[in-house]
Amino acid sequence: MTEMTMIEAINFTLRQEMEEDENVLILGEDIGRNGGVFRATDGLIDTFGERRVVDTPLAESAIIGTAVGMAVRGLKPVAEIQFLGFIYETMDQIAAQAARIRFRSAGNYHAPMVIRAPYSGGVKTPELHSDSLEALFMHSAGIKVIMPSTPRDAKGLLSAAIADPDPVLFLEPMKLYRALRENVEEKRFKIEVGKANVVKEGSDITLISWGAAMAETKKAVQMLEENGYSIELIDLRTIVPLDEEAIIDSVMKTSRCVIVHEAVKSAGVGAEISAIINEKALFYISAPVLRVTGYDSPYPVATVENDWIPSMDRIVREVKHVWELSLD
Amino acid sequence: MNWIEPNSIDVNPIQQLNEQGVLTGETSISDEDKLEVYKWMVKARRFDELAVKLQRQGRIGTYAPLIGQEAAQVGSAFALGEKDWIFPSYREVGACFVRGTSPSSFFKYAMGHLHGGILKEEGIFPVQIIIGAQALHATGSAWADQYKTNDAVSVAYVGDGATSQGDFHEALNFASVFQLPVIYFVQNNQWAISVPYDKQTNSQSIAQKALAYDMTGVQVDGNDAIAVYETMKQARSLARDGKPVLIEALTHRMGPHTTSDDPSKYRAKEGEEEWGDKDPIFRYRKWLEDMQLWSEEEEQDLNASIEEELKQAFNEAAETTTASLGDALGHVYEKPTNRLKEQILEWEGSGESK
Numbered sequence: 001m002t003e004m005t006m007i008e009a010i011n012f013t014l015r016q017e018m019e020e021d022e023n024v025l026i027l028g029e030d031i032g033r034n035g036g037v038f039r040a041t042d043g044l045i046d047t048f049g050e051r052r053v054v055d056t057p058l059a060e061s062a063i064i065g066t067a068v069g070m071a072v073r074g075l076k077p078v079a080e081i082q083f084l085g086f087i088y089e090t091m092d093q094i095a096a097q098a099a100r101i102r103f104r105s106a107g108n109y110h111a112p113m114v115i116r117a118p119y120s121g122g123v124k125t126p127e128l129h130s131d132s133l134e135a136l137f138m139h140s141a142g143i144k145v146i147m148p149s150t151p152r153d154a155k156g157l158l159s160a161a162i163a164d165p166d167p168v169l170f171l172e173p174m175k176l177y178r179a180l181r182e183n184v185e186e187k188r189f190k191i192e193v194g195k196a197n198v199v200k201e202g203s204d205i206t207l208i209s210w211g212a213a214m215a216e217t218k219k220a221v222q223m224l225e226e227n228g229y230s231i232e233l234i235d236l237r238t239i240v241p242l243d244e245e246a247i248i249d250s251v252m253k254t255s256r257c258v259i260v261h262e263a264v265k266s267a268g269v270g271a272e273i274s275a276i277i278n279e280k281a282l283f284y285i286s287a288p289v290l291r292v293t294g295y296d297s298p299y300p301v302a303t304v305e306n307d308w309i310p311s312m313d314r315i316v317r318e319v320k321h322v323w324e325l326s327l328d
Numbered sequence: 329m330n331w332i333e334p335n336s337i338d339v340n341p342i343q344q345l346n347e348q349g350v351l352t353g354e355t356s357i358s359d360e361d362k363l364e365v366y367k368w369m370v371k372a373r374r375f376d377e378l379a380v381k382l383q384r385q386g387r388i389g390t391y392a393p394l395i396g397q398e399a400a401q402v403g404s405a406f407a408l409g410e411k412d413w414i415f416p417s418y419r420e421v422g423a424c425f426v427r428g429t430s431p432s433s434f435f436k437y438a439m440g441h442l443h444g445g446i447l448k449e450e451g452i453f454p455v456q457i458i459i460g461a462q463a464l465h466a467t468g469s470a471w472a473d474q475y476k477t478n479d480a481v482s483v484a485y486v487g488d489g490a491t492s493q494g495d496f497h498e499a500l501n502f503a504s505v506f507q508l509p510v511i512y513f514v515q516n517n518q519w520a521i522s523v524p525y526d527k528q529t530n531s532q533s534i535a536q537k538a539l540a541y542d543m544t545g546v547q548v549d550g551n552d553a554i555a556v557y558e559t560m561k562q563a564r565s566l567a568r569d570g571k572p573v574l575i576e577a578l579t580h581r582m583g584p585h586t587t588s589d590d591p592s593k594y595r596a597k598e599g600e601e602e603w604g605d606k607d608p609i610f611r612y613r614k615w616l617e618d619m620q621l622w623s624e625e626e627e628q629d630l631n632a633s634i635e636e637e638l639k640q641a642f643n644e645a646a647e648t649t650t651a652s653l654g655d656a657l658g659h660v661y662e663k664p665t666n667r668l669k670e671q672i673l674e675w676e677g678s679g680e681s682k
């Protein structure tokens with residue numbers, strides 16, 4: 001066991017996976033000599049050389065498009081998009097190429113590749129650096145979407161992502177890169193893709209969140225517990241596949257649910273979860289499912305971002321609101 | 329003044345076999361291969377004619393004709409090695425045939441069969457619909473070969489329209505920076521659906537775009553199978569040494585973009601006649617006949633055997649059992665997610681409502 005921050009865990013895992021399999025290579029902008037703008041790839045070029053740690057020209061579509069070609073031909077590329085907001089540049093190569101190659105070749109070709117990208121607000125980045133865009137990819141069949149919230153989860157999920165036979169988008173909350181340290185096993189381990197984590201059990205209300213939003217959600221849970229509520233907290237870990245079973249089981253037990261995500265409200269992942277509960281557990285719930293989310297605007301300027309991001313206060317307020325609306 | 333001016337760039341197309349079927353250059357191609365190339369071109373054209381007819385009869389779906397581009401496609405693909413990979417667009421039927429695709433695969437593709445997109449299990453990427461996207465896949469494939477020190481090249485087949493796309497330029501840039509064994513084979517057929525070459529780019533040639541990337545670029549008469557073949561052979565040898573190449577094959581799409589458009593709406597008849605005189609098959613046949621390598625009788629035998637083969641290929645496609653939606657949904661991920669399993673069951677009518 002070693003104490004690691006999330007960024008250390010990611011760096012450690014990349015090194016470990018590259019040592020394990022010679023076909024794993026990493027590519028992206030500034031990931032080599034500079035070690036990545038957040039140091040996720042720090043030092044890897046010294047160990048593995050420029051052949052396996054590739055500083056690419058500044059071209060997002062080419063980073064992903066060439067990775068598709070590599071992956072189909074037997075390599076395991078781990079590509080970095082420097083900030084998730086830049087991913088629009090490569091939307092075709094992800095959604096129309098990587099995600100679809102298996103389907104349109106009836107399983108003959110597949111692209112086992114990982115796309116890593118930092119996202120999330122609260123760190124006062126310039127425009128288009130912070131957006132949470134997971135819903136775009138949930139809507140693009142064929143790709144998996146993983147969003148860890150702890151160093152340990154980042155390690156186990158990144159190992160699983162690299163081993164996964166499908167293309168995986170691995171979204172890293174930059175706000176949590178160095179926010180906490182925890183003990184992480186050094187030996188290789190995988191956390192199953194598609195399995196949510198019941199962070200804590202409770203009986204009154206289910207709180208569902210993931211990635212960056214887990215930080216404020218955890219604070220809210222603590223505050224609510226101090227106020228006498230028994231909260232069940234679920235960290236989804238994976239957006240696609242979505243652990244519907246964990247969601248339904250929990251909601252059937254607590255009969256109330258609040259979903260917290262940093263992305264905008266409209267057509268967000270929270271809407272999908274709410275619809276699932278409506279379809280599969282309507283008669284077990286005693287209050288409408290509510291969402292605490294970012295507002296329906298582009299990610300805002302730094303001076304107002306803390307009002308835009310779901311805060312502990314907003315989460316606590318909505319949980320209490322659900323409690324008040326309950327039929328029983 | 330040290331200005332780099334476009335008009336100082338000199339681009340002259342390579343031609344070996346002229347419009348009259350006279351060999352004006354040199355070729356290393358054996359007599360046996362001369363005939364092979366011809367047979368592939370004729371097969372591509374007969375397939376094309378039949379596919380258009382079948383589409384008009386409603387027996388296959390939308391089809392993108394290749395007529396006029398047989399020399400560019402066959403000549404280039406014929407120069408490749410066994411382990412090389414090609415990344416075709418939807419119009420590369422001729423190139424895919426040479427690389428081992430069966431005609432029934434293309435019929436299946438046009439008929440919307442589940443396995444229609446697989447043109448061969450190795451060496452040919454599924455046809456690309458998004459213009460230019462395959463330029464990057466070929467680049468990545470070449471990268472994989474370089475990484476694994478495989479002796480193979482990857483070839484992206486794109487059209488003139490694709491050279492306006494960012495992906496095309498990003499691909500050339502990457503290939504040059506990383507010195508990848510890749511060839512970008514542009515069939516400049518003069519039209520991107522209804523938009524002519526001079527409205528697609530203001531460059532005098534596509535070949536000259538290679539200069540910006542410090543790559544080798546070359547323009548070749550795309551209706552001359554011999555020149556295309558020889559150029560491709562040289563390009564392949566350069567690419568294997570980590571020197572990527574951009575080839576512009578000047579040709580002409582004699583038919584519509586697809587069976588859904590009408591070229592008379594966007595192009596004049598006059599220019600067409602001029603291209604008719606440059607027919608790639610006509611000049612090649614004349615050359616073979618002048619060398620006493622081909623006769624009218626052999627032509628008739630070839631056509632009869634192709635007709636029979638294509639008939640059988642169509643029947644095979646037509647008789648192929650339609651896949652179920654359930655089968656198709658099984659190919660989204662390696663293993664269907666629980667959501668997909670539920671949807672497959674629902675589609676099969678045996679879904680349990682919870």
